[in-house]
């Protein structure tokens with residue numbers, strides 16, 4: 001530990017709320033999903049409208065802004081409202097820093113994600129979705145050669161294979177792990193089993209990655225209530241505290257200019273987490289590596305230090321639990337027990353965060369990790385959205 | 395070299411690109427089939443994509459400088475589907491998209507497609523050089539396997 005961490009264990013998550021995840025929510029707006037998740041989280045926390053003085057609404061395409069959410073819920077006294085970018089930990093960091101600094105005491109943090117016209121045929125047929133774009137949006141059509149974030153993960157997967165001789169099976173094990181875990185999560189959209197044969201014969205989208213290397217777009221929402229740990233103790237017998245959370249980027253973060261696979265956002269995140277905490281992988285009970293693309297998961301496993309660079313495929317094989325059809329590190333620690341973005345649905349990390357809280361509360365039902373006390377989240381990818389968090393049961 | 399076109403005309407020549415004051419020199423270069431990469435007058439380092447200042451020394455004295463376009467493929471992927479372009483037919487086979495380490499400076503990369511060879515020959519490590527195709531009526535920089543001076 002070499003860095004200040006005054007927020008350590010000072011902010012707690014006291015409420016979680018969610019909606020059904022669907023391949024087609026059908027006729028509902030992202031605002032409607034956001035409200036449903038928010039109300040569930042508020043009721044779960046047992047707080048009143050007037051207690052919520054912070055609203056953090058993540059800028060997902062089509063999602064309501066924080067002020068629109070405050071209006072929908074008629075929150076009377078809001079002193080902090082903001083709109084961080086996806087993925088999940090940006091919002092978490094914004095909420096916790098706002099509470100810690102005294103800008104507000106209790107935050108509603110929400111994320112509503114929507115299948116966009118370009119990633120779903122039925123979404124393209126919904127006239128109310130046509131205006132929705134990821135990011136700032138542009139009227140210019142993309143070109144095949146654009147190294148946009150999605151394509152860039154495939155490009156760097158080619159480099160990973162080149163440098164380490166990784167096989168398709170190494171990537172496939174990530175997909176199989178998530179699918180097997182999804183079977184124990186009623187919320188997950190991908191409920192049918194997946195074999196390595198299925199993976200190897202799946203449609204290629206951009207070689208070297210196939211359809212099953214990419215997360216599955218869904219309509220849905222997740223919401224969280226955060227407050228001070230002191231207040232949390234009065235609200236719930238089992239508050240989950242944020243030990244530390246961080247983002248991380250390197251200077252050369254344009255997708256095709258990244259220095260190399262040994263130096264990108266994930267490395268900055270991991271250094272920051274380790275320097276602010278004494279907790280590391282030997283203390284972790286549940287591990288949440290992001291899986292927007294399988295290459296990202298392989299990289300998190302290696303960069304967190306579970307195995308050397310290039311070794312994630314072999315690591316998963318060595319820690320494979322045949323009974324559950326999934327990874328159990330040292331026979332104990334699962335990887336994304338909810339099924340991850342690949343099989344629960346592409347929540348851009350909010351599912352990972354929700355499941356971490358659920359596990360640490362002991363509410364995960366048949367997929368509960370025995371006596372889970374500590375969760376490690378590696379969220380986002382390589383370029384501009386690498387993030388991490390360590391959550392603890394108090 | 396052709397007459398330099400004004401900003402209005404430049405935008406019309408590349409209706410599929412969002413050109414900014416920082417990237418306009420790059421696209422003006424394309425019209426002359428020259429790949430102009432920002433180079434710092436102060437520390438002489440190149441950078442790409444174009445930025446308003448040199449990321450290394452923060453000098454704003456930048457000169458878009460023609461590079462050879464020779465280099466080695468660093469990343470390679472093959473699109474079975476993707477954004478449309480008049481010269482790309484995904485039904486005929488995967489469309490290669492590569493990121494090339496340019497010989498001018500370590501880690502200076504430019505991404506495009508590869509023409510002039512079977513798609514199976516496009517691999518990380520292949521030595522390539524620049525050539526130009528036409529896309530939407532304007533020149534578009536692409537790579538082909540090195541023909542001259544390949545080591």
Ligand SMILES: [Zn+2]
Nearest residue numbers: 434437448451
């Ligand atoms: Zn300079």
